[in-house]
Amino acid sequence: MKPLGMYDSRAEDCLWFTFDCTFDQQSAPERELEPFLQALEEHADGWMPDIAEGTRRRKYSRAALWKALAEGRNGNSTDLGLYRTTWPALDMTLWLRHPPRPPELHISIKVKPLSFFSEAERCLHFVEMVRAWACRYPVSHAKAHSTDDTHFTGSPHFGCDKEIWHRDGFDKVYEVFWLNVFGPKLVESIGRERVLSTPAWRVEELPNGCVLMVMRPTVTDFASKEARLAQARAHVHLRPDLDFDTVLRTLRERSAMLAPVEPRFPPDLAPLLSRVVDDVASHERQRKIVELNAWRPPEPDEWRPASSALPPDVDNLERALEHYNTLAEHLVALLHTKVPSVFEATPESLTDVDFFFWHEEFPTSRLREAIEERAVPAIGAYLGEVLVRHLGGRWIPRQKLEEAQVLVGHRVWLPFVRARNYMRSRQALLDHSLTWLYRVAERHR
Structure with missing residues (x-):
């Protein structure tokens, strides 16, 4: 019984909900959480958790939940995770704080993808669930919104000093x-009258004095012109000190940053760059596409005309070739678990290697000495072996690795020099990718 991880697949926008309230510590946990579970089970339309996890993982049931809560207590706090095994993915956390500090209940829900809530009826179920919770528990503030858009708001502290935030909390409307x-x-x-007169799709005063406010029937159109206009009007109504044009401009800028951008990548590097884009956080993806659309890899300069190739200067050519093969196998040993295609030593495996090093931020996450002494020789030898096997290349061994050459057509390539340039930085992994050198060598063979 394995939960479907929020981060096991391509990053996508999610519905993100947070709810902070107090609870009655004198009441039994089962009794205190009964209304919470009742509303969850009634309104979690299509995204109901089926796993409850404290220190152990169990199939969701009320009994399993009580056991998980008992296991999850650590001193003055308790943590509980609720998840799903099927799509849509769910990451739901309950955190309870116990005396001697004031008792609190914090609920966080992420449902992936946001598009799951494109139907108004499903959104209405979600709203009714939150309404039931807000009527039952003394809540200070709760919100539900796009995760990607929330990243641009500075939530949860909205630019405040953390100490001030923990003291004052959501003491004014930082964001709608x-x-x-x-x-x-x-x-x-x-001002209650002002809040209740907010121009929004739904504004409801709850029996305990809270106010429930929903901007639009569905959450998925949050970035539309109409939604941004409604959001700006509501925010400025609640905060007359804000300038409407400035608020609306900021919201539209956020929409522009999330608007889909068509990739226009160099064909030879499209397989690599598409994976790079998919690897970044979803709220950064469109900006990354814009960046890579404007970027072009520099032409490789790790070559010289075949006519000026340095002659071999090793005593034993066969032993030198065996040494290069051994160095290449070091890369296979390093990467074979996470990059299975490295066994193949193909042009496609070069792309897989490029992406692995980029994903791992390898040039900055490993010791520079280890990179220079072990990674660079292994990468250079592996690149050279691919040139030999797939482009009909021929090693021209030299005593110094950086002088070793692979003859392909009318050029000799310097794979160890390329490897050193490649490992300078994370950006260098793209500027000096193994894939790009191979494709240029292929054109010139």
């Missing part, structure tokens, strides 16, 4: 999200 619950204290500080 798709779904908002404003606690009584915040409502009174703004």
